Amino acid sequence: MSIEQTEAEKLSALRIKIDAIDEEIGRLISARAECAQEVADVKKANLPADADILFYRPEREAQVLRKAMERNKGPLSNEEMARLFREIMSACLALENPIKVAYLGPEGTFTQQAALKHFGHSAIAIPFSAIDEVFREVEAGAVNYGVVPVENSTEGVVNHTLDNFMGSNLKICGEVELRIHHNLMVSDVTNTSSISRIYSHSQSLAQCRKWLDAHYPKAERIAVNSNAEAAKRLKGEWNAAAIAGSMAADLYGLKLIAEKIEDQPDNSTRFLIIGKQSVPQSGVDKTSIVVAMRNEPGALHNLLEPFHRHNIDLTRVETRPSRTGAWTYVFFIDFVGHVDEPLISDVMKEVASRCADLKLLGSYPKAVL
Amino acid sequence: MSIEQTEAEKLSALRIKIDAIDEEIGRLISARAECAQEVADVKKANLPADADILFYRPEREAQVLRKAMERNKGPLSNEEMARLFREIMSACLALENPIKVAYLGPEGTFTQQAALKHFGHSAIAIPFSAIDEVFREVEAGAVNYGVVPVENSTEGVVNHTLDNFMGSNLKICGEVELRIHHNLMVSDVTNTSSISRIYSHSQSLAQCRKWLDAHYPKAERIAVNSNAEAAKRLKGEWNAAAIAGSMAADLYGLKLIAEKIEDQPDNSTRFLIIGKQSVPQSGVDKTSIVVAMRNEPGALHNLLEPFHRHNIDLTRVETRPSRTGAWTYVFFIDFVGHVDEPLISDVMKEVASRCADLKLLGSYPKAVL
Numbered sequence: 001m002s003i004e005q006t007e008a009e010k011l012s013a014l015r016i017k018i019d020a021i022d023e024e025i026g027r028l029i030s031a032r033a034e035c036a037q038e039v040a041d042v043k044k045a046n047l048p049a050d051a052d053i054l055f056y057r058p059e060r061e062a063q064v065l066r067k068a069m070e071r072n073k074g075p076l077s078n079e080e081m082a083r084l085f086r087e088i089m090s091a092c093l094a095l096e097n098p099i100k101v102a103y104l105g106p107e108g109t110f111t112q113q114a115a116l117k118h119f120g121h122s123a124i125a126i127p128f129s130a131i132d133e134v135f136r137e138v139e140a141g142a143v144n145y146g147v148v149p150v151e152n153s154t155e156g157v158v159n160h161t162l163d164n165f166m167g168s169n170l171k172i173c174g175e176v177e178l179r180i181h182h183n184l185m186v187s188d189v190t191n192t193s194s195i196s197r198i199y200s201h202s203q204s205l206a207q208c209r210k211w212l213d214a215h216y217p218k219a220e221r222i223a224v225n226s227n228a229e230a231a232k233r234l235k236g237e238w239n240a241a242a243i244a245g246s247m248a249a250d251l252y253g254l255k256l257i258a259e260k261i262e263d264q265p266d267n268s269t270r271f272l273i274i275g276k277q278s279v280p281q282s283g284v285d286k287t288s289i290v291v292a293m294r295n296e297p298g299a300l301h302n303l304l305e306p307f308h309r310h311n312i313d314l315t316r317v318e319t320r321p322s323r324t325g326a327w328t329y330v331f332f333i334d335f336v337g338h339v340d341e342p343l344i345s346d347v348m349k350e351v352a353s354r355c356a357d358l359k360l361l362g363s364y365p366k367a368v369l
Numbered sequence: 370m371s372i373e374q375t376e377a378e379k380l381s382a383l384r385i386k387i388d389a390i391d392e393e394i395g396r397l398i399s400a401r402a403e404c405a406q407e408v409a410d411v412k413k414a415n416l417p418a419d420a421d422i423l424f425y426r427p428e429r430e431a432q433v434l435r436k437a438m439e440r441n442k443g444p445l446s447n448e449e450m451a452r453l454f455r456e457i458m459s460a461c462l463a464l465e466n467p468i469k470v471a472y473l474g475p476e477g478t479f480t481q482q483a484a485l486k487h488f489g490h491s492a493i494a495i496p497f498s499a500i501d502e503v504f505r506e507v508e509a510g511a512v513n514y515g516v517v518p519v520e521n522s523t524e525g526v527v528n529h530t531l532d533n534f535m536g537s538n539l540k541i542c543g544e545v546e547l548r549i550h551h552n553l554m555v556s557d558v559t560n561t562s563s564i565s566r567i568y569s570h571s572q573s574l575a576q577c578r579k580w581l582d583a584h585y586p587k588a589e590r591i592a593v594n595s596n597a598e599a600a601k602r603l604k605g606e607w608n609a610a611a612i613a614g615s616m617a618a619d620l621y622g623l624k625l626i627a628e629k630i631e632d633q634p635d636n637s638t639r640f641l642i643i644g645k646q647s648v649p650q651s652g653v654d655k656t657s658i659v660v661a662m663r664n665e666p667g668a669l670h671n672l673l674e675p676f677h678r679h680n681i682d683l684t685r686v687e688t689r690p691s692r693t694g695a696w697t698y699v700f701f702i703d704f705v706g707h708v709d710e711p712l713i714s715d716v717m718k719e720v721a722s723r724c725a726d727l728k729l730l731g732s733y734p735k736a737v738l
Contacts, residue, residue, distance in 0.1 A: 011412075014404050014408050022454065024393075035386055037444055045376070075464055081398065084460055095445065121490075250469070
């Protein structure tokens with residue numbers, strides 16, 4: 001008998017080891033689900049039997065995912081590890097009360113992907129055809145949460161999510177980010193040295209502007225309805241290229257000639273979770289407010305000064321025309337911190353004193369990944 | 370201080386317990402991923418560096434899932450436990466080589482659901498618009514596997530999957546089942562005592578025929594393109610109902626007046642995994658064959674007799690007109706067992722001697738759930 005193990009022997013030994021690990025994982029998942037049931041029982045004990053209790057705690061979930069990633073030493077990526085924990089939590093939670101989520105459809109869009117990334121596949125996710133319908137469903141209590149893109153995404157959302165907050169009492173309960181990469185692709189018949197037309201959605205063209213300026217300064221940029229349509233158009237065009245995701249290349253049999261050409265290396269699309277809940281601190285949080293003011297010289301500068309003085313990190317400022325006409329402009333402002341922190345609450349009071357109106361849209365855990 | 374713990378204390382203790390469990394789960398998932406890498410290394414050691422090795426083993430995966438369900442004592446359902454293990458395996462496998470899967474699209478269909486149910490969300494799943502395109506992609510090696518519905522599904526597939534096997538060397542590597550429930554729903558304005566029209570897809574109407582005969586014998590049954598369309602139509606119709614899934618009721622604000630009305634309590638739609646691989650025994654397997662023969666009196670009875678004599682469970686027999694014209698009919702036959710079992714191989718030889726042509730479509734693990 002040879003001292004060296006055969007391939008079959010090695011594989012068999014590894015499989016026995018994997019089976020033993022699986023047995024432990026299964027046992028622990030069951031134990032975790034039992035704990036989740038106990039948590040639900042404790043919460044129910046102090047409430048009337050017919051109370052509509054929501055067992056989902058966004059801040060707690062963010063903490064669990066962050067810990068799972070901190071502890072992770074590979075070989076799985078943090079993203080995969082967080083995804084698995086998301087699914088485990090989703091399954092445990094669905095034992096009590098599966099979460100119902102409305103999202104901006106149709107099915108198969110990035111927003112659906114964001115909803116399932118955030119709530120896991122044990123949640124019930126229902127598509128709606130407009131952002132204000134998603135708001136209405138959450139307000140009416142037909143679903144627990146809504147998922148909407150923050151701004152016009154590459155999928156042709158036309159109305160503006162932020163405007164919907166103006167007439168609504170819903171809160172932002174969380175955010176989701178999906179990383180989106182752009183690639184330049186051509187068909188088999190394309191002569192790559194003579195590309196004179198580049199198709200893509202206008203937003204993707206904008207997101208790759210610098211790269212295109214450097215590499216294809218003379219090519220005509222043609223905006224079409226979606227990146228998938230751009231890829232589809234290439235068929236039979238010998239002097240055209242398209243910017244799209246790698247799935248589109250697979251789908252239409254195209255060849256990638258340049259990958260990850262977006263100007264911002266972590267190009268991502270952001271989505272908001274909307275609900276009725278105010279979310280407690282998770283430790284790494286963001287706050288969104290909307291502020292109304294007259295358009296006077298230096299007004300915005302004056303408004304933002306307290307953030308600057310207290311070293312609070314502004315992550316986004318967006319100006320939108322006011323719908324009511326009473327004020328010239330509204331500003332949507334995102335910053336790092338939670339309204340329950342004394343510093344943040346003080347700064348917000350100061351900001352409120354400098355504008356006509358301030359509305360808190362919500363403090364929520366920063367996107368985990 | 371009270372002996373009784375407050376709600377906050379109880380919750381805090383439970384959360385500490387959950388965190389400890391999570392730490393163990395994370396450690397074990399990492400250990401499992403390392404084992405999966407070792408498996409890959411062992412396989413690679415004996416092959417040329419550029420060999421296209423497929424690390425996915427359908428029979429092994431089926432065994433792992435069956436064990437996970439056997440060991441499961443709750444509180445999670447076997448379905449949820451299997452789903453979590455599917456995702457863990459999917460993540461471990463993607464470390465080496467993410468599986469690419471072509472499915473009958475568009476996105477958001479049951480076939481996509483089936484593909485992700487079977488391969489987990491770390492697989493790359495690409496939609497194609499026709500079943501023969503899915504076959505071509507797999508044959509060309511652009512993807513590792515294809516997922517196709519076995520028969521006309523409620524989503525409007527018109528060509529017949531089985532016919533594609535006639536001109537192809539692809540094998541059936543697995544099957545997936547999705548359970549599909551039908552419900553009767555009405556809108557707010559409907560007078561439930563005077564329902565005179567019931568909308569649904571023709572297949573759903575057929576699947577609920579007995580229930581409808583018993584409960585709404587006089588209502589007109591109207592077949593429309595999809596169950597979602599049936600639900601949508603109800604708006605404003607005071608004497609109509611629709612048969613659809615519960616998601617459609619949520620989607621269009623309808624009221625369920627009867628649930629799970631399908632005649633077969635485990636109504637499910639079946640999908641096939643197609644690939645180039647012959648799959649070894651998993652312990653609980655099925656085999657699909659296609660048989661060509663002349664349409665003589667008693668021919669089918671004669672053909673099936675060896676199965677009956679050896680007590681082999683036939684799970685499905687379907688007759689299709691032959692395309693070549695040389696033979697009047699072909700029969701697609703599914704039965705329990707694997708072609709590597711001596712008994713099955715003997716029976717197949719006997720059956721082959723009784724017909725003009727017999728082609729093995731594949732032996733593969735029975736759908737796990």
